[in-house]
Amino acid sequence: MRETFDIIVIGSGLGGLVCATTLAKEGHKVLVLEKNQQYGGNLQTFARNRCIFDTGVHYLGGLEKGQNLYQYFNYLGIADKLRLKRMDRDGFDRITFDNDPNEYPYAQGGENFVDQLCRYFPNERRGIEQFYTAMQNVCRQFPLYHLNGKDAYRWDEELLGLKVYDVISRCTTHPKLRAVLAGANLLYAGIADKTPFYVHALSINSYIESAWRCINGGSQLAKLLIKEIHKHGGKTLKYKTVSQFNIADGLLQSVSTTDGNTYRAGTFISNIDPKQTLRLIGDYPIRKSYTSHIRQVENTISSFSLYIVLKPGQVPYLNNNYYHFKDEASVWGNIDYREADWPAGYMVSMNAKTENDRWAEGMTVFTYMRYEEVAAWSATYNTVAAGSSRGNGYEQFKRRKTEIMLDELEKKFPGLRKHIRATYASTPLTYRDYIGSETGGMYGFVKDANQPLRNSLPPRTKIKNLLLTGQSVNMHGILGVTICAMLTCSEILGRDYLLQKINETEM
Known part of the structure; x- marks a missing residue:
């Protein structure tokens, strides 16, 4: 492909899509390259037994008119198009413990x-x-x-x-x-x-x-942003795995993909794991302190997620999430779990299908899981775009962990098993393959108050026209990644100009 772009965004997670939408709105010729079948990174959803599950977006904050995320989304052109269900005003999250009947809101x-x-x-x-x-x-x-x-x-x-x-x-x-x-x-x-x-x-x-x-899942955010990108003349391509950066004279000239194509631009934004970005830079000489910094940063822990399809009309829909722990000590000790005590805590969220749900169709549960638990299968990869089997051992591992998790859920939700139609599980390998984090880390890099500046990265890299965005650069979460994307865009547009445009957008 010989077409040249102003901006190429590598990866279509929320950060990449926000950058692409913003820059397209501001008159730049933008291309988004995504390796997977579905755009969105952690915004992706999937369906099992006609039940839609989110992979990462369980709920959103700050979306009432005039609040911060609403204002950002309003500028992007999607705020009023989202299908949302407001959660319980008196307890959208509830903290609970074994042997304590209280639900702390x-x-x-x-x-x-x-x-x-x-x-x-x-x-x-x-x-x-x-x-x-x-x-x-x-x-x-x-x-x-x-x-x-x-x-x-x-x-x-x-x-x-x-x-x-x-x-x-x-x-x-x-x-x-x-x-x-x-x-x-x-x-x-x-x-x-x-x-x-x-x-x-x-x-x-x-x-x-x-x-x-999000009613019927958070993938609507990705779909709406893609529409805005196209509306403003931008392009998006799926099944495009970037395999090489072509650098000369201190500038990234183009990127090559595994299907043999090359794409040129004046500026590039990487929305993939910074460690993966560093590998694409390869042997091109940049400051060793910079590369060492990125290589040594600690990844956040990954998770085991259980997706439960419920029998129709049997489990009441709960308009709140649960964060449940075995005891008070598990609130902080959960991340350093012993396998014999796993899981020491978990989060439960239900899927919203309409604004007036009476019965739950599905339930998502996630808890921490260290990458080392699945390291035996680390050489295998399995996505919709490039699927392969990890073998019987891996399937047995998932079944064993599923049974343990269901035993724990029965303590909080007695009789749950009899209402289950089907279960599906994901592990750190699933997150690694779809999201691109080397160990399936949920939230990018660990933020460490003992070394407060160590694990945050500036949007600008040591390649003059290569910028970074995404949860590993600054903050994770929908709001955090959106703000991070705006910081990245401000390197191109100017912060004062961009904030003025955002604040001037009519509500």
Whole structure:
């Protein structure tokens, strides 16, 4: 293909699609290259027994008109086209424990968040308010979180080095409340002695503002963004695995794909794992400290996910998620599980089919799983675009883990097994193959408050016209990746100009 583009985006995860949509809207000739059959990365969905399951998007925050994600999506042209179901205002997330009948709620709205928790901890109002205020204060330190173009980013090491575990401990000495305030840390693979407080605040606060499920799955985001890209003259191609960067004179001139095609552009944006990007750069000489930095960064843990198709009309639809743990210690200890104790905790989410669901069609459960548990099959690859069998041993492994997980779910949902029509499982290898992270990491790179600047990457690389975007560059999650994509685009368009355009878009 001899056509030349202004921008080529490699990978069609949310970050890549947001970049491509933004740049196409602003008049650039854009091409998106995707290796898989389906666009979207973690936005992908799949259907089993006519039941739609999300691979990564279980719920969204900040999508009420005027809130941050709504404003970004409104600029992108998709906010009013999304089919959404608002989750339970008084408990969109519920934190639960074995041998404790209480379901501790995370409610929508700051005052409601505090009030609902105070029903269970009436003597802890001051600590709960202090914790919520601390989240608000941290969010204010990130200008793009509030679409604020006036304030500059200040990489305050004291702020970035603040640990969520320590903040919670300062707010309350109540052991159960401490566990509840940390209970949604599966959203970011929290590590007690590492995870910065800003990761928790930016992840949780947008859901407290408003929490939503995507009706019939999050792939609608990818489909809508693709339509916007095409509307503004951009192109998208599937089954295009980039196999080589062609670099000369310090610039990326073109990329080659495994099917023998070459694509040229003035600027390139990589939305794939930065470690994979580094491999594509190959032996081209760039600063060793930069390459060593990327190679040594720790990946977040991966997961085992169980997708349950339920028999019709038997299990009531629950308009909230559950974060369930064996005990208070498991809230932080879950990530360092012993195989004999697995799973120490899990998240449960139900699929939304309509705005007025009475019965659940499907249930998704995920828990942590280390890559080493599936390392025996690491030489195998299996996607829709390039499928192959991993063998009987792998299938037996999944069946064994499925039975263990179902045993745990029966404790929380007695009698669940009799309502199950079918189950399907995915492991770190599934995430590795579809998302491109070398060990199937759920949330990109580990953020470490002990070394706050180590594991974040700037959008610009040591190749002048190669930029990065995606969850490994800055923050994960729908909002985090969207903001990261806007930071990447601002390297091309200018931050002040881009924020002005976003803020001027009519609601």
